[in-house]
Amino acid sequence: MANLKIELVKSLNGRLKKHIATANSMGLRKIGDSTVQPDNAQTRGKVAQIGYLLQVTEEK
Secondary structure (H helix, E strand, C coil), rough: CCEEEEECCEEEEEEEEHHHHHHHHHHCCCCCEEEEEEEEEEEEHHHHHHHHEEEEEEEC
């Protein structure tokens, strides 16, 4: 199963509370934070919601 490396590249300041909560649920709190998440429907939904704040790359 593939994984996604997700990095926060834009600030959470001034964003919607839902978007901040989504980033926090993935472990992203500050610019430059990154995490590895499984590539599944739940993770893809989170990325779709706040994709404008993230940089996503696939890992094997």
